Amino acid sequence: MKxxxxxxAILAIGVVGAGFAFWMMWRPEISPVSQPQSASHESLDRGRRIVEAGDCAVCHTRPGGAYMAGGLPLVTPFGALFTTNITPDRETGIGQWSLDAFERAMRxxxxxxxxxxxxxxxxxxxRKMTDADIADAYAFLMSVDPVKYTAPENRMIFPMNFRPLVSFWNLLFLQGNPxxxxxxxxxxxxxxxYLVEGPGHCSSCHSPLNLIGGEKTSxxxxxxxxxGWTAPALRGMATAEHPWNEAQLVAYLTGEVADGHGAAAGPMLxxxxxxxxxxxEDAHAIAQYVLDLKxxxxxxxxxxxxxEAKPSAKALMGASLFDGACASCHGTxxxxxVIESRPALVQTSAVTADSPRNLIQTLLQGIPMSTAxxxxxxxxxxxxxxxxHLAAIAEYLRNERCATRPWTDLEKTIKSIRAQEQQP
Ligand code: HEC
Ligand code: HEC
Ligand code: HEC
Structure with missing residues (x-):
């Protein structure tokens, strides 16, 4: 070749490459709208439910902040980022967004x-949600009180503070259609x-993530x-050592105490x-689908x-601490x-799990007052x-249930979980 x-040839490849990179990393603006279309009562009602099914308020409402006004920090391996204001405020929220713009964001x-x-x-x-559900969610969000509020600046580390890099992440993980x-x-x-894989996004917590924060598809x-909590495997729940049935799962999924299992805590609450x-019927549908995950x-x-019939000295110490600190609520x-027929602690996943993480988190954080x-x-x-003391209580409870698979290094685990909690 000359x-x-x-x-x-090199120049041509360079130009095509740059063009590709530009196309990958740049998307056009969608024109603002002056007034979102008004919606019917039915659409608003459906929208309210979709927004619940999608947990939008769980992330977009900070503690003590206005509904959907954002500002909740999310800690990722790449730094902290804050949820945005999705009230219809025109300057700081999504008041200028058309349905098309909202749908592009969602998909x-x-x-x-x-x-x-x-x-x-x-x-x-x-992305997997139906057009109708996205339109109803949009209609509902446009009907909530507009609030003027801008979340603090994100604190993402280099290079993830360069947003266009997300386009490469999308190439790998943004797949599938409604x-x-x-x-x-x-x-x-x-x-x-639909509820589990679409709006409920259950697998985002209940799956292992790879190094760049994508769900491991296999x-x-x-x-x-x-x-800092374990989101247990949702597969094989119907056939587990301590199996779940549909009634128990429905109770658990709706914030109640599941007979023989306990209640949701931490990020699941x-x-x-x-x-x-x-x-x-939606809770039943979710339960049926989850119980079918093999x-x-x-x-x-x-x-x-x-x-174990013969507890260790540590477990004995745990037993007496339990009597003092826990038995008033969890004792026989x-x-x-007695009145609410709650299960014994040894039946809860926190004690039967192979990792002591959720037991330790529950002990450290307790269960906050909620609408339950x-x-x-x-x-x-x-x-x-x-x-x-915490390690002794954990050893005691584990021993009462599963001495054959003891938790090791309890104190070390407790220390590291405490250290994580202290981060912003
Ligand atoms: C797990 C937490 C989480 C959940 C649940 C969540 N969001 Fe968000 N959302 C975020 C974060 C974080 C951002 C900001 C991302 C960024 O700045 O890059 C965001 C941004 C957005 C944006 C873009 C707003 C803007 O001003 O750029 C829209 C629209 C949105 N979310 C709508 C929703 C809707 C609707 C739901 C419920 C169906 C929902 N979100 C549920 C975390 C969440
Ligand atoms: C924000 C993260 C998150 C999301 C989203 C989430 N979960 Fe969970 N889930 C958890 C955590 C953490 C636990 C452990 C809670 C505990 O031990 O009290 C849990 C526990 C559970 C359990 C109890 C499992 C057991 O063996 O004890 C079930 C069932 C469950 N989740 C189902 C679901 C379903 C269904 C969805 C979607 C509709 C969902 N989760 C969405 C974090 C999440
Ligand atoms: C004031 C009452 C009260 C006291 C005291 C108390 N708990 Fe709890 N605990 C609760 C309630 C309520 C729940 C949630 C309902 C359920 O799961 O049965 C709960 C749940 C739990 C769970 C299950 C969490 C899950 O993820 O399923 C564990 C484990 C636990 N408590 C351990 C303890 C230990 C250990 C102590 C003593 C150090 C203690 N609790 C003291 C009221 C109490």
């Missing part, structure tokens, strides 16, 4: 002005799948870690309170869980157990019990 041809993660949104906003899941019904499954199963619903706002992990077979004779039943409250013990 030298000129080679230079020409592709692009803001109205064309900038890329970080995937902490679960658009990879919302869900088509699976024909040989019932309408209820399909409804459950391990969906195999369990993940979120905000607000999710369950949202599902409680949906029509009852176990796919080959996994090592662990020895069956059995209690406690009114909470008034008795659904547990004090935080982070200040009153030191690491040795």
């Amino acid at each position: 030298r000129r041809t080679i230079i020409g 592709e993660g692009i803001a109205r002005d064309g900038h890329f949104l970080y995937p902490a906003f679960p658009y990879v899941h919302y 869900l088509a019904n699976v024909l040989d499954q019932s309408a209820r199963w399909n409804r459950g799948r 391990e969906l619903f195999n369990g993940g870690i979120v905000d 607000p999710v369950s309170l949202s599902i409680a706002q949906l029509p009852a 176990n796919t992990s080959s996994g090592v077979t662990l020895p069956p869980c059995t209690p 004779a406690a009114p909470m157990r 039943a008034a008795s659904h409250y547990m004090p935080a013990f982070a200040q009153n019990l030191d690491d040795t």
Whole structure:
């Protein structure tokens, strides 16, 4: 080849490459609208439910802040980012967004002005929603009180503070279209799948993530870690060592105490309170679909869980601490157990899980007062019990249930969880 041809070829590749990069990393603005279209009552009602099913307020309302005005910090491995204001305020919210702009954000993660949104906003899941649901959610959001508020600046680390990089992430993870019904499954199963995989974005917490924060597609619903809590695997729940049935799962998913299992805590509590706002048949549909998620992990077979007749000295210390600090609510004779027929602690996932993480988190943080039943409250013990005491209680409870698979390094785990909590 002649030298000129080679230079020409290199230039051409350069131009095409730059063009591709530009096309990848740039999206046009969608013109502002002066007045969003008015919507029917029915549309607003449906929209309210979709917004509950999608947990929008869980992320877009900060503690003590106005509904949907944003400002909640989300801590990611790449720094902290803040949710935005999605009230219809024209300057600081989405009041100038047309339905088209909203739909592009929900399906592709692009803001109205064309900038890329970080995937902490679960658009990879919302993408699967129907046009009608997105339109109803839009109508509802346009009807809430407009609030003037701008969230603090994000604190993302280099290079993730350069938003166009998200386009490469999208190339890898932004797949799939609105869900088509699976024909040989019932309408209820399909409804459950839609709520779980679309608005409910359950797999975003309940799956392991890869190094760049994408869900490992081969391990969906195999369990993940979120905000220092374990989100247990949702596969094989019907056939687990301590199995769940539909009634128990519906109770759990709607913020109530599940007979024989306990109630949601941590990041799952607000999710369950949202599902409680949906029509009852939706909770049943979710439960049916979840119970149908088969176990796919080959996994090592662990020895069956059995209690230990002879507790260690540490566990004995834990037993007496339990009597003092916990038995008034969790002891066999406690009114909470007797009147509300709550399960013994050894039946809860926090104690049966292979990791002590959720037990430790529950002990440190307690269960805050919420819109659930008034008795659904547990004090935080982070200040009153030191690491040795917490470890002793954990060892005692584990021993009562599953001495054959003891938790090791409890104090070290407690220390590291405490250290994480102290970060902003
Ligand atoms: C897990 C937390 C989370 C949930 C749940 C969530 N969002 Fe967001 N959302 C975010 C974050 C974080 C951003 C900001 C992303 C950024 O700045 O790049 C955002 C941004 C947005 C934006 C872009 C707004 C703007 O001004 O750029 C819209 C629109 C939006 N969300 C709508 C929704 C709707 C509707 C729902 C419920 C169906 C929802 N979000 C649920 C975290 C969440
Ligand atoms: C924000 C993250 C998050 C989202 C979203 C989420 N979960 Fe969870 N989930 C958790 C955490 C954390 C736990 C553990 C809570 C505990 O131990 O109290 C949990 C627990 C559960 C459990 C109990 C499992 C067990 O073995 O004890 C079920 C069932 C469940 N989630 C179902 C769902 C479904 C269905 C959805 C979607 C509609 C969903 N979750 C969405 C974080 C999440
Ligand atoms: C004032 C009453 C109260 C006290 C005291 C209390 N708890 Fe709780 N605890 C609750 C309530 C209410 C729940 C939620 C309902 C349920 O799961 O049964 C709960 C739930 C739990 C859970 C289950 C969380 C989950 O993810 O499923 C654990 C584990 C737990 N408590 C441990 C303890 C331990 C250990 C102590 C003592 C250090 C203690 N609690 C003291 C009221 C209390």
